[in-house]
Amino acid sequence: MASSEAATPEAYIAALPTERAAAIAHVRDLVNANLPDGYVEGMNWGMIVWEVPLSRYPDTYNKQPLGYAALAAQKSHYALYLNGILPPKSAPSG
Numbered sequence: 001m002a003s004s005e006a007a008t009p010e011a012y013i014a015a016l017p018t019e020r021a022a023a024i025a026h027v028r029d030l031v032n033a034n035l036p037d038g039y040v041e042g043m044n045w046g047m048i049v050w051e052v053p054l055s056r057y058p059d060t061y062n063k064q065p066l067g068y069a070a071l072a073a074q075k076s077h078y079a080l081y082l083n084g085i086l087p088p089k090s091a092p093s094g
Contacts, residue, residue: 012024013025013028016073020078024073027078027080028071031071031080039068044064047071047079048072049065049071050067052068053065068082
């Protein structure tokens, strides 16, 4: 599954074959158990993502939430994409 139309992480996992769903669900649980405050889980870019929501920080260069991590079952591998960002303490003044 290179990209998914699923609306939720649960729907994304449910659409995978059993073995692949188990692997993705396990990594998802690990990320959720260790996720810092300020990030939310959802779907974006056709995969499970953890982001700083636009409601918290709307002034991004591409009008998309700031991505922290993403998880996907690609055609021939699993991918965990990690980005080095810190959630903003407050919206910039300006």
